[in-house]
Amino acid sequence: MLPLLTAQQIHEADAYTISHEPVTSVNLMERASKAFVSRFMQHFPDKAQTISAYCGSGNNGGDGLAIARMLNEHGYRQLNVKVVRFSDKATDDFNTNLHRFQHLSVPLLEIEKGGNFPPEDSAIIIDALLGSGLNKPLSGDYEQLVKHLNQLEKTVVAVDVPTGLPTEGAVSKEATILKAKLVITFQQPKINFLLPESGPHMESWEAVDIGLDDTYLQSLNSPYQLIEKGDIKTILKPRHKFSNKGTYGHALLVAGQAKTMGAALLCSSACVYAGAGLTTVCIPESGLTALNSYQAEVMAIIREQDQLPEIEWDKFSVIGVGPGLGKDDNALALLKNILANYHKPMIIDADALNLLATHQELLQQLPKGSIVTPHMKEFDRLFGEHDTWWNRLQTLKQKAQELQINIVLKNDYTITGTPDGKLYFNSTSNAAMASGGMGDILTGIITALVAQKYTPEQACLAGVYLHGKAGDVLALPNQLHVVLPGQVAAKIPAVIAQLTA
Ligand SMILES: NC(=O)C1=CN([C@@H]2O[C@H](COP(=O)(O)OP(=O)(O)OC[C@H]3O[C@@H](n4cnc5c(N)ncnc54)[C@H](OP(=O)(O)O)[C@@H]3O)[C@@H](O)[C@H]2O)[C@H](O)CC1
């Protein structure tokens, strides 16, 4: 897991590394700048490109000066630096780097408060104006400069953080932020990079290691964690000889209506592919032929209109409810019936979430450790409207603790909130997966993992990762525009095999 820290914690981690490694703060800046330059050169190897580095007078600006010096050493000749003097203050490391810069033949121009902005002819702008030290929205000269640079529509590469973007906390829709094509960030993505509000302000980010003390970073016990491949490899268990279908559990999915039977087919199919020993789906009779032809491995319990189905509750290791279920009185009666009779962790998705939203008292009846898998709109229906993702994140943390459930908030970086108050960001998936039915697949996968005796938390983290990884494996190598949910399900065994090899 990569702990995701707040700006304050990053500052403390700097100080800890400086005193314990030990390394001087200017050498830590040198190390960070070197890491930036080596990544920058991979993306922009053409040394004849025109580059302007805009530097503030804090440590982000100090990085900018060190970066420009290093690029010059590497033979980038069409380089110039613009230092903005909008503040009377400058950090020591900025001053040291300005001093180191002065004997170079690289043009350096200072932009004063209230001054005019010089013409900008470079193709690439390195944004080293402000970084993680941002403590208020941009205004005055900074805001004017950033607006000016934004309208030039250059290729902006931000150092650590795009100027004006807070690393955590609410991002105002009105905020002026320097739009980056690429952010090369130090040590870890900043929490806001993983929330949709950063989308309009940055196309992509890459984190470079600057050697902050890892034991210290882990000891901060941050509630925000980024899931990495190694974490999932640790969770997934290989299959053993002499195991049989009974070893891998019996999953029941309660899903589907005549017009939304596809959801039931997709989630039960995903459950089979993700390895449940047995999968049964409870559907209306109208779906039986489709089920038998789509996925012969799945068994059925038929649900009559207006009648509760006969379910042998003890037979099932786990129940997943909701995809395509509908929100009518029958669906509600069925959900109530399940909550009254089944007391092990269950998975609640789609229509069942909307029923919970309109019958909030049922939320309290969810067995401890249950899993709900809302997308943003379902989440807000359940827990109230949110005007920023940061606020939504805080509700996610609070509700998972309060209800003692796992909440999987589906998004680009799907976030799982767990009963112990942690928020885990997933690192797989891509935009080709944005299509109807993809959530049904996730429900099937998570249900299958709980059936196989993974803890609910493990099932969420691994399920979300596998789902996204299957989509990545399918879409990324060929830059596919779209991948279909059924393809993602069928890819799961290969993805698990690769992770357990
Ligand atoms: N471990 C690491 O990640 C390392 C990061 N490094 C780099 O350091 C910056 C952070 O540097 P810092 O000096 O703390 O802050 P900034 O350069 O981002 O900002 C400088 C000062 O600007 C003022 N400020 C804040 N917000 C605004 C604003 N909206 N308008 C104008 N001015 C603003 C603020 O000072 P005040 O006294 O005015 O409050 C800031 O202190 C990090 O991003 C990395 O690039 C190190 O190089 C190595 C380790």
Ligand SMILES: [K+]
């Ligand atoms: K910056």
